[in-house]
Amino acid sequence: xxxxxxxxxxxxxxxxxxxxxxxxxxxxxxxxxxxxxxxxxxxxxxxxxxxxxxxxxxxxxxxxxxxxxxxxxxxxxxxxxxxxxxxxxxxxxxxxxxxxxxxxxxxxxxxxxxxxxxxxxxxxxxxxxxxxxxxxxxxxxxxxxxxxxxxxxxxxx
Amino acid sequence: xxxxxxxxxxxxxxxxxxxxxxxxxxxxxxxxxxxxxxxxxxxxxxxxxxxxxxxxxxxxxxxxxxxxxxxxxxxxxxxxxxxxxxxxxxxxxxxxxxxxxxxxxxxxxxxxxxxxxxxxxxxxxxxxxxxxxxxxxxxxxxxxxxxxxxxxxxxxxxxxxxxxxxxxxxxxxxxxxxxxxxxxxxxxxxxxxxxxxxxxxxxxxxxxxxxxxxxxxxxxxxxxxxxxxxxxxxxxxxxxxxxxxxxxxxxxxxxxxxxxxxxxxxxxxxxxxxxxxxxxxxxxxxxxxxxxxxxxxxxxxxxxxxxxxxxxxxxxxxxxxxxxxxxxxxxxxxxxxxxxxxxxxxxxxxxxxxxxxxxxxxxxxxxxxxxxxxxxxxxxxxxxxxxxxxxxxxxxxxxxxxxxxxxxxxxxxxxxxxxxxxxxxxxxxxxxxxxxxxxxxxxxxxxxxxxxxxxxxxxxxxxxxxxxxxxxxxxxxxxxxxxxxxxxxxxxxxxxxxxxxxxxxxxx
Amino acid sequence: xxxxxxxxxxxxxxxxxxxxxxxxxxxxxxxxxxxxxxxxxxxxxxxxxxxxxxxxxxxxxxxxxxxxxxxxxxxxxxxxxxxxxxxxxxxxxxxxxxxxxxxxxxxxxxxxxxxxxxxxxxxxxxxxxxxxxxxxxxxxxxxxxxxxxxxxxxxxxxxxxxxxxxxxxxxxxxxxxxxxxxxxxxxxxxxxxxxxxxxxxxxxxxxxxxxxxxxxxxxxxxxxxxxxxxxxxxxxxxxxxxxxxxxxxxxxxxxxxxxxxxxxxxxxxxxxxxxxxxxxxxxxxxxxxxxxxxxxxxxxxxxxxxxxxxxxxxxxxxxxxxxxxxx
Numbered sequence: 005x006x007x008x009x010x011x012x013x014x015x016x017x018x019x020x021x022x023x024x025x026x027x028x029x030x031x032x033x034x035x036x037x038x039x040x041x042x043x044x045x046x047x048x049x050x051x052x053x054x055x056x057x058x059x060x061x062x063x064x065x066x067x068x069x070x071x072x073x074x075x076x077x078x079x080x081x082x083x084x085x086x087x088x089x090x091x092x093x094x095x096x097x098x099x100x101x102x103x104x105x106x107x108x109x110x111x112x113x114x115x116x117x118x119x120x121x122x123x124x125x126x127x128x129x130x131x132x133x134x135x136x137x138x139x140x141x142x143x144x145x146x147x148x149x150x151x152x153x154x155x156x157x158x159x160x161x
Numbered sequence: 162x163x164x165x166x167x168x169x170x171x172x173x174x175x176x177x178x179x180x181x182x183x184x185x186x187x188x189x190x191x192x193x194x195x196x197x198x199x200x201x202x203x204x205x206x207x208x209x210x211x212x213x214x215x216x217x218x219x220x221x222x223x224x225x226x227x228x229x230x231x232x233x234x235x236x237x238x239x240x241x242x243x244x245x246x247x248x249x250x251x252x253x254x255x256x257x258x259x260x261x262x263x264x265x266x267x268x269x270x271x272x273x274x275x276x277x278x279x280x281x282x283x284x285x286x287x288x289x290x291x292x293x294x295x296x297x298x299x300x301x302x303x304x305x306x307x308x309x310x311x312x313x314x315x316x317x318x319x320x321x322x323x324x325x326x327x328x329x330x331x332x333x334x335x336x337x338x339x340x341x342x343x344x345x346x347x348x349x350x351x352x353x354x355x356x357x358x359x360x361x362x363x364x365x366x367x368x369x370x371x372x373x374x375x376x377x378x379x380x381x382x383x384x385x386x387x388x389x390x391x392x393x394x395x396x397x398x399x400x401x402x403x404x405x406x407x408x409x410x411x412x413x414x415x416x417x418x419x420x421x422x423x424x425x426x427x428x429x430x431x432x433x434x435x436x437x438x439x440x441x442x443x444x445x446x447x448x449x450x451x452x453x454x455x456x457x458x459x460x461x462x463x464x465x466x467x468x469x470x471x472x473x474x475x476x477x478x479x480x481x482x483x484x485x486x487x488x489x490x491x492x493x494x495x496x497x498x499x500x501x502x503x504x505x506x507x508x509x510x511x512x513x514x515x516x517x518x519x520x521x522x523x524x525x526x527x528x529x530x531x532x533x534x535x536x537x538x539x540x541x542x543x544x545x546x547x548x549x550x551x552x553x554x555x556x557x558x559x560x561x562x563x564x565x566x567x568x569x570x571x572x573x574x575x576x577x578x579x580x581x582x583x584x585x586x587x588x589x590x591x592x593x594x595x596x597x598x599x600x601x602x603x604x605x606x607x608x609x610x611x612x613x614x615x616x617x618x619x620x621x622x623x624x625x626x627x628x629x630x631x632x633x634x635x636x637x638x639x640x641x642x643x644x645x646x647x648x649x650x651x652x653x654x655x656x657x658x659x660x661x662x663x664x665x666x667x668x669x
Numbered sequence: 670x671x672x673x674x675x676x677x678x679x680x681x682x683x684x685x686x687x688x689x690x691x692x693x694x695x696x697x698x699x700x701x702x703x704x705x706x707x708x709x710x711x712x713x714x715x716x717x718x719x720x721x722x723x724x725x726x727x728x729x730x731x732x733x734x735x736x737x738x739x740x741x742x743x744x745x746x747x748x749x750x751x752x753x754x755x756x757x758x759x760x761x762x763x764x765x766x767x768x769x770x771x772x773x774x775x776x777x778x779x780x781x782x783x784x785x786x787x788x789x790x791x792x793x794x795x796x797x798x799x800x801x802x803x804x805x806x807x808x809x810x811x812x813x814x815x816x817x818x819x820x821x822x823x824x825x826x827x828x829x830x831x832x833x834x835x836x837x838x839x840x841x842x843x844x845x846x847x848x849x850x851x852x853x854x855x856x857x858x859x860x861x862x863x864x865x866x867x868x869x870x871x872x873x874x875x876x877x878x879x880x881x882x883x884x885x886x887x888x889x890x891x892x893x894x895x896x897x898x899x900x901x902x903x904x905x906x907x908x909x910x911x912x913x914x915x916x917x918x919x920x921x922x923x924x925x926x927x928x929x930x931x932x933x934x935x936x937x938x939x940x941x942x943x944x945x946x947x948x949x950x951x952x953x954x955x956x957x958x959x960x961x962x963x964x965x966x967x968x969x970x971x972x973x974x975x976x977x978x979x980x981x982x983x984x985x986x987x988x989x990x991x992x993x994x995x996x
Contacts, residue, residue: 007592010590010591010592011591011592013591014591014593018332025339025354028354028356032351032352032353039348039349039613039614039616039617039855040613040616040617040621041612041613041616042349043346043348043349043351043353046342046609046612047339047342047353047354050335050338050339050342050605051335051339053331053334053335053338054332054335054336054339057328057329057331057332057335058332060328061328061329061332064328083385083590084384084385084388085385087384087385087387087388088381088384088385088586091380091381091384091558092381092579092582092583095377095558095562095579095582096579098562099562099572099575099576099579102572103572111559111563114555114558114559115555115559118384118551118554118555118558119551119552119555121384121387121388121551133552133555134555137552137555137556137559141559141560141563144197145563145567151208151563151566151567151570152570152702152735152737153566154572203709207709207738210709214722301865301868301869302869302870302871303869304866304869304871305855305866305871344741345741345742345743345776345829347829347856347857347858348830348855348856349830350774350776350829350830350831350856351775351776352742352775352776359741359742359745359746359749359777360741360746360749362741362742362745362746362749362776362777363740363741363742363746364741429861429862429865430858430862479865483865483868484861484884484885485861485864485865485868486861489708492708492709492859492861493708493709495861496709496714496715496718499715500715500718502960504883504884505884506884506885506888507884507888507890508884508887508888569738569739569740570737570739571739571750610858613855614825614855614856614857615855617853617854617855618823618825618853618855618871618872619853620820620853
């Protein structure tokens, strides 16, 4: 994805979002008991700013036709969106599964998954490290800070 | 009781073996809690509160405030090392601390951070000890109009941050401001942008934004680096000590940061997050080389670090002298005081001087303890970066998600954090800076609410911003600040040449 | 070897999470969670911690008790949270006026009938406070200005439109025949913020629970000019006259109570009726409540539900006056 296309996609996304948010504003009744500005004015201003900036970015990208320098520098150019998508999906599954299998088991599985994505070898090693990580989390959060984690529901909770 | 007598009493209270151990424990715990993203000092204190019921109140407060101070130190450690701010007041430190660490100079970043923190804390404490009463008198005159002016000032200063790409920076800011609108609107009581979700009634928790934008998006990038076999980052500690030139630059930033942090801390309702933003943006504004920020400018570390440590004694002033919390964390300390049966406020110094002065003395001690604890550990912390990237990634992801959960015991916050993580990742891909968004989220709420409060109270008259001297002054300064780059360009056009780079900018 | 490791880890994971096979019986056998719908330091949180402390100290339950903060929507978030646990008796939440008003004001669709009202525990008399160095320095002056020049008054309160503090203002204005919509009103995020505003003379008067202002009454920085209950408060506020004493025929003491998720059985309710009543009658509780300027006034589940319904009707009337509800 070149910078130019990226920017244009960004601009489109920004404008669409601005439009969408404007429709959500209608859900807010305009109560008269309150302050002179009301609850709707400031969001409107921010949405306008959002739309304006998106438009500027889009126009610039359209006119530039090629040599747009990405402000963030070349460090962020290593691109492997598939693996990131994989991790994101793993994380989402982690959250959803937590209610069924409980926090510790889910954490253990997620740790294993991330480690496996990184190191394709030494399966057992990954499991041990994941177990160690899970144990450490128990020590710090579960025991030390007394956080109340979700519990497995398949056991009749 | 005079100040000197009070201090003497306080130190006598604090310098017992028992209390010293408590202060040490609090500082130590606080550092670790501060390092964990999502858990700030507020959460740490809330969690440990029940354990303190059996203790004498003075001792309990020493423990809790040790945590408060410690968290300011700790938050910056994870900011610098893994771009994962421990809490809102550590976010600014990550903006320049992490790039500096990536250049292999993590040690220098940590050292500057620790020293600035020490400095800021000390300045704040001295101001607390001697200036508490007059400062609090000034602080309470700040009404909605003044808060609004302050927010305008902070946001205007943000404009200098985005000079590299104004449109993208402002886009980020606008998004942040909109995120701040999500939730129940204070003035009208109406839910905005909540999409019918009860979980959004309290708005988007800052924790989730920080955890997502920084920790998770950084973790996603780590995953990419792992996959594309980008070389296992050679983390050279670099020179553990900063260069002399860096010290010099950092010094004034720390002074400014301490002053800003202290005053913002005193203002009820504004705490470390606002203080560090104001310090950072001030440094950018005042710097002769603003383009260095975001790439490892030491002022960007020194200023906010001094600010967030000066903020702690600042926030204690309204707590101890008026019974009003100066920040979110002090609100919990207030609750703690009430639970112990103490009435905070001016009576506290009269009825329980040992508690009040003991607390102040313990902060002095904690401040010093923290530097002694942390500086030698810098080497160890840096070595932790040598873990294999996939282990780091796993730990960061899990710590981030767990931290997001631990604050409200709600998986919804975790889901939000994930969403912000993806957002942060995408933002970095298209070159949208994260800093303005954070600033929008932090400042947006207070900006809007104080504006509307001010207008409500003035009967709709905008003149209120002109008639009130403090508000008018701050707004004028904001205007000047906005004009400053133009002015400077006009002046500078005749002077320095583009080739004249300062030789102390390190690039290893 | 590997499968053993997996089995061991799985067992450990299961063991670490406390699960239960027994259905809830006549007392809570799972840890009790008290949900405070606000951040630490506020009224909900204070009461939640008080209850937790007392229940434990008096051994009224034999499971651990934790207080969980879920701030949002004046308490709505906390109530929405326990709403997910229908039929479970180990979840409690604190309520105040917002519990009844949220649905009226459109903040949240949850109504009282979705829950089991377990008790009202205390009445909270509200205090009207002014700054002695400010524009308004006495009750008479306040009432006069309200009637004649409401637009000259600046009122600040916390924490949300339509809450008990706001309601008192509206009813007071009604009694006095004043136009409440002309009073310049700002909402603050918490009691400390509105107090600071009053201390700094950025507002002329404020209304909050007695405890907010007690400390300042002693030091003289603020002055409470009226309390809203039938009788006077004690402690440092003993000198403050009631509205009735001042000639205003109004008495308003909003209640604070406890609820549980809906769908509790009669036995479950009976347990909590007994436990909360015992707690409420203890000297310790009375003492703690008094320190918070709350009056102990226990009503059990049935009585509390009726009282709440009545309060809700009154609120409806107030909000219609304010013009902020459509129904």
